[in-house]
Amino acid sequence: MATSRVTAGRKLSLWGKIKRLALTDVGALVRGFKAADIEAMEQVLLEADFGIAATTEIVDELEVLVRRGTLKSEDDVKQAIVERVATLLTGPPDPGRLARAASGPTVLVVMGVNGTGKTTSVAKLAARFKAQGDQVLLVAADTYRAGAIDQLKTWAERIGVPCVSGAPGGDPAAVAFDGLEAAVARKVSLVIIDTAGRLHTQEGLMEELRKVGRVIGRKIPGAPHEALLVLDGTVGQNAVQQAKQFTESIAPTGLIITKLDGTARGGAAVALRRELAVPIRFLGFGETLDDLVEFDPRQFARDLVAAGDDA
Numbered sequence: 414m415a416t417s418r419v420t421a422g423r424k425l426s427l428w429g430k431i432k433r434l435a436l437t438d439v440g441a442l443v444r445g446f447k448a449a450d451i452e453a454m455e456q457v458l459l460e461a462d463f464g465i466a467a468t469t470e471i472v473d474e475l476e477v478l479v480r481r482g483t484l485k486s487e488d489d490v491k492q493a494i495v496e497r498v499a500t501l502l503t504g505p506p507d508p509g510r511l512a513r514a515a516s517g518p519t520v521l522v523v524m525g526v527n528g529t530g531k532t533t534s535v536a537k538l539a540a541r542f543k544a545q546g547d548q549v550l551l552v553a554a555d556t557y558r559a560g561a562i563d564q565l566k567t568w569a570e571r572i573g574v575p576c577v578s579g580a581p582g583g584d585p586a587a588v589a590f591d592g593l594e595a596a597v598a599r600k601v602s603l604v605i606i607d608t609a610g611r612l613h614t615q616e617g618l619m620e621e622l623r624k625v626g627r628v629i630g631r632k633i634p635g636a637p638h639e640a641l642l643v644l645d646g647t648v649g650q651n652a653v654q655q656a657k658q659f660t661e662s663i664a665p666t667g668l669i670i671t672k673l674d675g676t677a678r679g680g681a682a683v684a685l686r687r688e689l690a691v692p693i694r695f696l697g698f699g700e701t702l703d704d705l706v707e708f709d710p711r712q713f714a715r716d717l718v719a720a721g722d723d724a
């Protein structure tokens with residue numbers, strides 16, 4: 414399963430660390446955790462980018478379960494952590510299914526900071542939905558970054574889908590408008606709009622995205638039907654800050670967490686889900702079109718906590 418690559422490169426699993434540092438006296442579990450062990454467990458989770466809120470919740474719940482006598486063995490504790498993480502990560506039952514327009518094209522906007530993997534994710538989504546039977550059209554609305562338009566055009570050619578673009582430095586809302594006109598004329602079923610991740614100011618970027626959102630909504634009522642926010646899974650708590658800023662542009666309907674290959678620290682996914690009311694929809698595992706998977710909270714929790722362990 415692709416998600417087990419979450420922990421590739423990490424020497425000791427999260428569970429391995431907890432066991433070594435925080436379960437110093439497993440025989441004493443029946444009497445409750447020791448204060449020092451609770452602290453050590455919190456430290457391990459914080460270092461794994463779970464964030465304070467999720468860490469506190471997980472550890473508090475474990476304490477309660479141990480006090481009640483529900484957790485008697487190491488394995489009980491491990492399973493309880495996996496359960497709790499899976500629950501924290503849970504979103505809609507079918508995260509890969511898009512909200513769809515009742516008629517006409519469905520419009521999906523992809524947003525996020527430069528370098529997080531927006532354009533690559535747009536390409537991966539285009540390939541995925543094309544394979545599922547959609548007629549896809551891409552829109553290159555990142556007119557700010559040099560090379561961004563050509564990058565998307567190259568992907569579009571490789572995937573075999575049309576791409577609407579404007580001039581570098583042009584108005585992204587105008588490009589989005591042209592893209593939707595083309596989509597309606599060509600009767601495509603899915604439009605995916607790539608956007609800029611940086612402007613002269615942060616406020617300028619958010620205002621520009623809001624404008625793109627307004628123009629799209631005027632052209633096709635109900636659009637955008639989805640706004641996916643792309644976050645780099647390797648930047649830990651910074652991803653939470655980034656995500657909060659983007660909620661001021663077009664309200665995100667889902668997250669794509671990228672770069673969970675290599676030595677990625679997937680714990681940030683827990684903090685993101687806990688601190689934003691936005692579900693995780695897809696994970697990025699590399700630079701090729703195939704490296705996108707639908708998010709599976711239970712699988713992710715198991716891999717995150719215990720991948721590489723024998724038990």
Ligand SMILES: Nc1nc2c(ncn2[C@@H]2O[C@H](COP(=O)(O)OP(=O)(O)O)[C@@H](O)[C@H]2O)c(=O)[nH]1
Pocket residue numbers: 525526527528529530531532533534610671672673674675697698699700704
């Ligand atoms: N390892 C890895 N690299 C990725 C992933 N997604 C994107 N990248 C790379 O990250 C860099 C920035 O990606 P890009 O899509 O241009 O980001 P954008 O600026 O947000 O549009 C490129 O070199 C991509 O190949 C991923 O899931 N894993």
Ligand SMILES: [Mg+2]
Pocket residue numbers: 531532533555561607
């Ligand atoms: Mg880009």
